[in-house]
Amino acid sequence: MSDQEALTPSSPIHLDGTTLEGGGQLLRLALSVSSLTHIPIHVTNIRGKRGPKSAPGKGGGLKPAHLAGVQWLAGATQAETQGMEVKSKELVFRPRSTAIRAAREERQGEDPDRRTNNEAFCVWKEIKLHGVLIRREARVSMASPGAITLILQAILPYLLFSSSVSVNDPRTGVPLRVTIEGGTNVSNSPSIEYVDQVLLPLLTSKLGTPPIFMTLHQRGWSTGRIEIGSATFDISPMKPRFTIPAFKFQERGQLVKVHVSIIAPGAVARSSIREQVTVQLLAYDPEIEIVFPLDEESGGDKRMYLLLVAETSNGYRLGRDWSQFSGSTVRAKGEKLVSKVVEDLKRELEKGGCVDEYMQDQLVVFQALAAGVAEVDSGEGSEATLHTQTARWVAEKVLGVKFDGEGRCKGVGFVAGEDFLGRNRTKEDAEKAMAGLQM
Template sequence: MSILEVDGSIGEGGGQVLRYALALSSLTLRPVRIYNIRAKRDNPGLRPQHLTAVEALRELTRAEVENARVGSTEIVFKPRYRGSSISEIDVGTAGSITLVLQAILPVLAFTKGSSRIRLKGGTNVPWSPPVDYFQHVFLYNIKHVGVEAGIKVIRRGHYPRGGGVVDVEVKGLSDYLKPLQIVKRGRLRRFFIHSYCVKLPQHVAERQLKAARDVLSKVFREDVEENLEFYPPEKDPHLGPGSGILVYAEADPGVRIGSDSLGEKGKPAERVGEEAVLKLIEELESGMAFDRHMGDMLIPYMFLARGVSRIGVSRITLHLLTAIEVSRLFFPEAEVKVEGELDKPGFITVRGVGFQP
C-alpha cells in the first residue's frame, strides 16, 4: 500500500492533524508520512504528549515508525496489524490524557472485545479538553454512533506536576458505526455543575459552584444537579494544586452541550464559575445540538459511519474544518457538505464509508 503524504501544517496546523492522521492510519492500516508537524506553533515538532500518542498507536498496531522523537517535524508511521492490546500509557508529567485518548479511542472502538487502559498524566490542563468534559459530554454524545466507553478518574493531574491517573474501558463494536442525524437541540431537560479543587481550600470549589449557579439561575429555570469535589488536606493524594468547573445541559433528543473553565493563579474562583456558564449560554443560544468542541471530535466517526450523518454545531471552527480535511485524505470517496461560515453556527453533512476492519 502506498504511503499517504499528510502535511501537518494544514488547517489549524497543530497536534490535531497528527492525532487524527495517526488514528485513521491505524484503522485503515494505510502507512503515512506526516511532515511539517505542528508547523504553526511557536515550538514546532513533536512534544512529549504527541510522542506518547505515537508510541501508544505503535504498540496497538505493531507499527514501524521512523523519526519518533521530541522535536521531530516529520514521522513515518507504518501500521502492520490491528488488534494488539496495551495496558498502560504514561503521558508524562502534565501531558494531556484526553488528547492521547482522542487518538486511540477510534482504534480501540474497532478492536474486538473490551479494552481496559490506565492513562497517567494531566487530566485538567490548558489547551485540551478536561477529563470531565470527555467523560460526561463527549462519551455521552458518542454513544449515538455506537461507541461505548467509560472513564474513571482515580486522581487529577494539573500543570506543571501532573500525576493524574485515569482508567478507561472501551467496548469493541459489533457492527458498523451508526450515522448521526441530530441537528437542533430540543427542550432543555436539566443542567449539571461539577466544581472541584485539589490541594486547595474547600471554599475554592464552593465559590466556583455558587458563581456558576447564580449566573445560570438568572437565565434558566430547569433543574440543576450540583456536584462538589474537594479533599481534606490529610486525605488529598494529588501532586499539586488545581481547580476547575464543568457545566453542561442535557437536552432532547438525548444530547449534552458543555462548557468548562480552569482555575489558575490569580484568577478568582468566582470568575472560573461565571466564565463556564457564560460560554455555555453562548453555545445554547445557537440552538444547535452540539457545542463547538464536540463538532471536530465527531468528524472522524461520521466519516467511518455507514450512511449519511448530519449535525448542527454551535460554531464552525478551524479545528472542525481541519478534521474534515484530514479525514478526506483517508476517505476521498466520502461526500461532505459544510453549510455556514467560520466561527458561526452551521451544519455538517457526511456520507460515511461504512468502515469495517
C-alpha cells in the same frame, strides 16, 4: 517484497503539518485513521505552527505526550515507522494490515495461545481466569502531565473498531482496559470531566457504541506543584461487522438540567462558586434542575476548574468549561471563572445546536467512518472551528470523504474488524499479495 509492500499502498499519503490549525490534532487524527484502515501516512512539519508568540513555528515537532500515542499505536498495529522520536518534525507510519498479521501467524505456525510475546500484542497484557482470557489491559505512560484526553482521542477509534482484529479470531469481543498516565486538567485540552460527562455519553446514546467507563485514580496538574495523574477506561469493542449507521444530530430539545463540576482550593471558595453558579443559571432559566456531580478540593490556589454541562430533553449534552490560574485572590479568580463559563454556556444554548463548539471536531472521525450521510447541527450561525476544519481536511485526505458547507459527510461505512484495504482487491490482486508474503 516485504509484508507491508504486499498489502498496503506503496506511497504513504502526505500530510503537511502546517495545514490550517497546524497543531497536534492533525497528527492525532491522521494516526487514528491510519491505524484503523492501515493506510500509511507521511506527516511533515509536525505541529508546524506551534511555538512561542515571539517565534511561531519554532516549537513544533513531537513532544513526549504526542510520542506516547504514536508508540502505542505503532505497537498495536505492528507499524513500520520513521521519525518516531521526541522533537521529530517528520513521521512515516505504516501499520500492518489484519491480512498481513494473519498470514504471518499462519506462515510461522503460531499458536494463538502463545502470542503473548508477539509484537502484534506487545501493548497488551492478557488477564485470564482459570485459563480463559477475560480481559486485555494496556498502559500508556507519560513522564509529564500531558493531556490524558488527547492520548485517548488518538487511540479510541482504534480501540472501538479494530480490537476485533478478525471475525474468526477467538479473542474477538474481549473487554479492554486502558490506563493512561498524564494530566487530567490541562490548559487548551479537554478535561477528564468533559470527556466523561459529554463525549462518552454522546457516543453511547447517539452513535450506538458500547458504554465506556472511566475511573479516575489520581488527578494530574501542570499548574502549581506538577503532578502526574492517571485514569482507566474500560471499553467493550464493537462486535464484528458493526458499523455506525448514518446519523443526524438535530432537534436538540429543551434544556432540562445543568451538571456543575467544581474543583477549587478550600471549602469556602467552592461554596462561593456553587452559589454564584446557581444564582446565574436560575436567572437564565428558573425552571432548570441543577445538580453537582463533582465538588473537589484542588490542592492549590493556582488550580481552579469549572465545568457546566447542559442536558436537553432529547438527550444531547453541551459542555463549557475553563481553568482559571491567574487572579489576585482566590475569590477574584472564582468570580471570573463563574462569569466566563456561564456566559459561554448561554451562548452555546442560544445558538440552538446539538453539540458545543469543542465537540464538533471530536465527531469528525465518526462522521467519516459512518455508513451513510452523517450530519451534526452545531447551531444557527455556527461556523466550523479551526480544529474542526483541520479534522475534516485530514479525513478527506486519508479516507477520500467530502464534507459540504453544512458539515455533512457521507462516511466510508467502516466495518469493525475489516481489512479496509482489501475492499477493492480482486482475487488476482489477493493471490499476488499473498504470493509476495512468501518471498
